[in-house]
Amino acid sequence: xxxxxxxxxxxxxxxxxxxxxxxxxxxxxxxxxxxxxxxxxxxxxxxxxxxxxxxxxxxxxxxxxxxxxxxxxxxxxxxxxxxxxxxxxxxxxxxxxxxxxxxxxxxxxxxxxxxxxxxxxxxxxxxxxxxxxxxxxxxxxxxxxxxxxxxxxxxxxxxxxxxxxxxxxxxxxxxxxxxxxxxxxxxxxxxxxxxxxxxxxxxxxxxxxxxxxxxxxxxxxxxxxxxxxxxxxxxxxxxxxxxxxxxxxxxxxx
Ligand SMILES: NC(=O)c1ccc[n+]([C@@H]2O[C@H](COP(=O)([O-])OP(=O)(O)OC[C@H]3O[C@@H](n4cnc5c(N)ncnc54)[C@H](OP(=O)(O)O)[C@@H]3O)[C@@H](O)[C@H]2O)c1
Numbered sequence: 001x002x003x004x005x006x007x008x009x010x011x012x013x014x015x016x017x018x019x020x021x022x023x024x025x026x027x028x029x030x031x032x033x034x035x036x037x038x039x040x041x042x043x044x045x046x047x048x049x050x051x052x053x054x055x056x057x058x059x060x061x062x063x064x065x066x067x068x069x070x071x072x073x074x075x076x077x078x079x080x081x082x083x084x085x086x087x088x089x090x091x092x093x094x095x096x097x098x099x100x101x102x103x104x105x106x107x108x109x110x111x112x113x114x115x116x117x118x119x120x121x122x123x124x125x126x127x128x129x130x131x132x133x134x135x136x137x138x139x140x141x142x143x144x145x146x147x148x149x150x151x152x153x154x155x156x157x158x159x160x161x162x163x164x165x166x167x168x169x170x171x172x173x174x175x176x177x178x179x180x181x182x183x184x185x186x187x188x189x190x191x192x193x194x195x196x197x198x199x200x201x202x203x204x205x206x207x208x209x210x211x212x213x214x215x216x217x218x219x220x221x222x223x224x225x226x227x228x229x230x231x232x233x234x235x236x237x238x239x240x241x242x243x244x245x246x247x248x249x250x251x252x253x254x
Contacts, residue, residue: 001163001180004199004247012234018043021097021149022237025078025138026107028055030208031157034226035104035233040068042234047093050107051077072096078107078134079126086141099148102237105135105156105179110210111171124171131175135182146196155236156183156200158248163202180248187246197245199236203229204252224252 022039026032027048033055036046040063048056048071056073063071074089093100111127112119139154146152161169162176180200187198205211207223229251235241236249 001248004249005253006232006235006249010231010235012042012231012238012240014042016042016234016238020044020101021047021099022102022104023047023049023100023142024104024106025049027059028052030210031203031206031226032104032106033059034230035106037062038230038234039237040071041066043069045069045097046071047074048072049074049076051075078130081134081137083137086137090141090145093145100142100145101149101152103139103142103146103154104233104237105138108157110214113168113214114170115168116170119170127171127175131172132178132182135179139186147194150195151239151242152196153237153241154186154196154198155233158200158202160202160204183248184246191245197241197243199244199246200248201232201236202248202250204250
């Protein structure tokens with residue numbers, strides 16, 4: 001797999017996402033929170049989707065305090081999301097905005113870190129449900145709204161263990177391989193047929209709750225903050241990446 005990188009020195013223009021409507025999953029914490037704040041700071045109306053309403057409300061308040069466009073909150077637990085939930089989300093977005101310019105699939109769970117031989121079936125299924133099946137359901141029902149936008153961008157979130165498998169990363173690693181595959185299948189379907197581009201980001205080690213849970217022995221400040229990797233998230237959502245499709249990016253250069 002060829003890995004792509006952000007053009008050197010890229011910084012999105014202040015109005016990069018003016019008048020765009022962008023949905024971010026897992027917008028209440030970590031990288032999703034930083035992306036929601038950054039997209040709003042660059043002019044986007046952000047739809048904050050996640051499972052913990054208080055966290056989404058805190059991000060909403062931060063955006064309002066900073067003077068960004070009024071966001072929207074859509075609580076959704078991806079572990080139990082149904083087709084009907086996705087239909088309702090699509091209807092609400094259609095009624096309020098009439099289109100969707102960007103979709104950042106960011107929410108994920110880490111699951112268990114243990115050998116396949118002793119993995120819990122329930123934990124495996126939860127990871128595949130949140131990290132893979134929910135992405136399919138959301139994408140399936142939001143595609144018509146993305147098609148209504150002049151130049152829409154879908155961004156998936158992968159991981160280093162979604163490109164090379166590693167012992168004890170179990171369902172999480174498998175779910176990230178599936179995410180890379182999903183991105184490629186969708187990007188191939190979109191090639192030359194619509195205005196939708198589809199790409200994937202591997203954030204790399206980033207100081208969030210997930211990283212701290214995966215590496216409890218690591219000093220959190222050894223890794224960049226979510227804010228530090230935002231240029232790539234901006235690049236892929238804004239028009240500077242029009243024409244880029246089916247690529248897997250690393251947010252950090254080793
Ligand atoms: N941090 C890293 O080093 C790193 C490295 C490689 C890849 N990634 C990927 O980057 C993405 C963001 O990770 P992160 O580090 O920011 O993780 P995080 O801090 O754990 O944040 C994950 C977000 O997803 C939400 N979420 C989890 N389960 C959900 C569910 N069932 N329904 C709805 N929302 C749910 C969480 O909501 P709550 O806050 O309510 O729990 C949270 O907002 C993930 O796809 C992750 O796999 C991260």
